[in-house]
Each structure stands twice: as C-alpha cells, then as structure tokens.
Amino acid sequence: MDEVLSISHAGKSRGSLRVLEDISISVEAGQRIALLGHNGAGKTTLMKAILGLTPLGDGQITVAGHTPGSAPARTTTAYLPESVAFHVALTGREVLRMFAQLSGVKPADVSPLLDRVGLAHAADNRVGTYSKGMRQRLGLAQVLLGRPKLALLDEPTSGLDPISRHELYAVIDEMAAHGTAVLIASHTLTEVEARTDRIAILRQGKLVANDTLANLTRRAHLPIRLRVRAAPDCAADIAHETAGARVNGMHVEMLCAPDDKMAALRQLSAMGDKVADIDMHLPGLEELYRHYATGEDG
Ligand SMILES: Nc1ncnc2c1ncn2[C@@H]1O[C@H](COP(=O)(O)OP(=O)(O)OP(=O)(O)O)[C@@H](O)[C@H]1O
Numbered sequence: 001m002d003e004v005l006s007i008s009h010a011g012k013s014r015g016s017l018r019v020l021e022d023i024s025i026s027v028e029a030g031q032r033i034a035l036l037g038h039n040g041a042g043k044t045t046l047m048k049a050i051l052g053l054t055p056l057g058d059g060q061i062t063v064a065g066h067t068p069g070s071a072p073a074r075t076t077t078a079y080l081p082e083s084v085a086f087h088v089a090l091t092g093r094e095v096l097r098m099f100a101q102l103s104g105v106k107p108a109d110v111s112p113l114l115d116r117v118g119l120a121h122a123a124d125n126r127v128g129t130y131s132k133g134m135r136q137r138l139g140l141a142q143v144l145l146g147r148p149k150l151a152l153l154d155e156p157t158s159g160l161d162p163i164s165r166h167e168l169y170a171v172i173d174e175m176a177a178h179g180t181a182v183l184i185a186s187h188t189l190t191e192v193e194a195r196t197d198r199i200a201i202l203r204q205g206k207l208v209a210n211d212t213l214a215n216l217t218r219r220a221h222l223p224i225r226l227r228v229r230a231a232p233d234c235a236a237d238i239a240h241e242t243a244g245a246r247v248n249g250m251h252v253e254m255l256c257a258p259d260d261k262m263a264a265l266r267q268l269s270a271m272g273d274k275v276a277d278i279d280m281h282l283p284g285l286e287e288l289y290r291h292y293a294t295g296e297d298g
Contacts (some may be wrong), residue, residue: 229278
C-alpha cells in the first residue's frame with residue numbers, strides 16, 4: 001500500500017463549534033476520492049489543514065509521511081482553489097512559466113502541459129480573455145506542473161458546461177493514472193459520481209460516509225417508489241390492498257425496500273385489470289447524498 005495522504009482522528013474547534021470531529025481518511029497513490037458535504041460541513045477546513053494553513057486541535061495529518069506545511073509536504077502537494085485567479089495581463093504560457101520557475105520545473109516543459117489541458121491554441125492569449133473553463137484548465141495545468149503526489153481540487157468544475165467538465169475530468173483521470181492521489185471537494189454527488197474511486201461525506205464536521213458508491217448505495221437501503229395507475233374506480237381497492245397512499249384520484253404510491261420489490265410487483269400483478277400501469281422510481285444519487293449528508297431518508 002502506497003499511502004499518500006493519511007488523516008488520523010483529525011479534530012478542530014472554532015470557539016464553541018466543533019468544525020472537525022474525529023476524521024480518519026487514507027488516500028493511496030492513484031486513488032481519486034471525493035469529499036462531499038453541505039456548506040459549512042468542514043471541507044475547506046479539512047483541505048486547509050492538509051495544506052498546513054490551519055492547525056488541527058486533535059489528531060494528525062501526514063502527506064507522503066510529512067507534516068502539512070513543511071517544505072517536503074509543500075513540494076508534494078498541489079492545490080486548485082475554487083475560483084482560480086491569475087494575473088489578467090499575462091498570457092497562459094507566461095503564467096505557467098512563472099509557476100514553473102517558482103517550482104523549479106524547466107520552462108520547456110510548459111508547452112506539452114498546455115497541450116494536455118487543451119489550451120495550446122490560446123497559450124499566447126492574455127488570461128483576461130479566457131473563459132471560466134479556460135482559467136480552470138490553466139489552473140489544472142499549474143497543478144500538473146510539479147507532478148505532485150497529492151492534488152487537492154476544490155470544486156474544480158463549478159460553473160463549467162458538461163463538455164468542459166468531461167474534459168477536465170479526463171485530465172484528472174490521467175493524473176491519477178500517473179500515480180497522483182486526488183482529493184476533489186464538491187457539493188454534489190452527481191458531479192463526481194463516475195469519476196472517483198471513493199466518496200467521503202462530511203456532515204457538521206463528522207465523517208458520515210467513506211466508501212465506494214456501490215457500497216454506499218447498498219448500505220443506505222433507500223426505498224423504491226412504485227407509482228400505480230389504477231383502472232377507473234379501482235384506486236381505493238389498490239390503496240387498501242397495498243397499504244399505499246392515494247395520489248391525484250387515479251394513482252396509488254407505495255414504497256418498498258429493494259429486497260421486497262419483486263414481491264410488491266407480484267402483488268400488483270395479481271390484481272389483474274385493476275392495475276392499468278406501474279412506474280418504478282429507483283433512488284438516485286440526489287436521494288443517496290441527502291440520506292448521508294442530512295441524515296434524512298430518500
Ligand atoms: N475563519 C473562520 N472563523 C470561524 N469559523 C469558521 C472559519 N472558517 C470556517 N468556519 C466555520 O467552520 C465550519 C466549517 O466551514 P468550512 O468552510 O470548512 O465548510 P465547507 O464544507 O468548506 O463549506 P462550503 O461548502 O460553504 O465551502 C462552518 O461552520 C464555518 O462557519
């Protein structure tokens with residue numbers, strides 16, 4: 001196991017508020033992990049602690065074995081803030097050259113990077129003329145510069161259109177394939193669904209989930225909603241037999257556990273012509289996120 005980021009029983013208070021409570025997360029080389037949570041859940045605080053910008057009250061964090069903020073940890077870690085801002089009068093190439101100099105990378109290495117993030121055509125245009133998506137790509141190129149062992153990306157695709165988002169994630173995937181551990185903070189599960197190996201969810205400073213999407217789905221055991229359209233004058237019968245709730249006169253809605261789905265369908269099928277149609281609504285990512293992030297069901 002090649003552990004890059006180790007967070008062990010991290011805790012922090014701000015005044016009387018516990019903003020991080022006993023958080024333990026481990027991320028290995030090449031792993032992509034999403035850090036999700038509502039506003040104020042503690043994502044930024046945790047990222048700042050990993051960067052060594054804010055001290056923990058309890059527990060410990062190490063980055064490739066080093067203390068956050070130490071010189072070896074800093075050269076190992078790259079950070080893309082949510083709203084990345086560069087000097088508007090510089091071109092993309094000049095911005096990257098400047099960062100290359102700061103981190104001791106050869107200037108010749110800048111062109112392939114611009115190409116890799118899809119900015120080769122605009123490399124010599126001023127950043128002030130870039131769209132939000134282009135600025136995010138430049139930010140990602142800056143993250144890629146020093147071949148970091150750990151990349152912290154704060155809402156990397158917020159405000160991007162679906163195609164730009166897709167392209168940005170392709171670069172993130174490539175980065176992980178080269179062995180970088182990637183931590184992506186986000187507000188939504190739909191955003192990171194297929195692009196991460198593991199999902200960690202913070203709720204009021206506590207880690208309430210840390211697993212693969214498949215395991216989280218299984219464990220949440222969210223109900224399936226069956227919406228039955230009744231034949232004329234049959235809604236009351238169906239509602240009575242299934243203990244479902246009548247909706248809009250013609251419909252009956254029932255909830256069933258995933259394991260009871262076939263039994264419920266068989267019961268409906270046995271009612272013959274009384275049932276005109278059935279719609280099945282499987283719990284989606286939004287429901288799953290709500291389940292973990294707020295503690296509510298579905
Ligand atoms: N500098 C600060 N001083 C006092 N309280 C703070 C400070 N920074 C954050 N907090 C509080 O700590 C808690 C966690 O905030 P944090 O910014 O880490 O959440 P977040 O999950 O990143 O939220 P968002 O999605 O809005 O960025 C919140 O209750 C916030 O009000």
